[in-house]
């Protein structure tokens with residue numbers, strides 16, 4: 001259970017299907033990726049940073065110069 005938002009990966013043991021959950025507590029976006037290859041690619045792409053760049057909640061609040 002992700003309370004404050006973040007990235008959680010489960011099922012990395014052998015013979016399990018990895019599942020990555022990204023949850024943003026600001027805009028309540030939940031993204032799930034399943035499958036070893038897809039999870040690996042997902043993690044490599046730094047999804048938290050990527051989401052932060054386009055998070056609707058952050059953009060609304062963001063200080064525009």
Ligand SMILES: [Zn+2]
Pocket residue numbers: 024025026027028029051055056057058
């Ligand atoms: Zn967000």
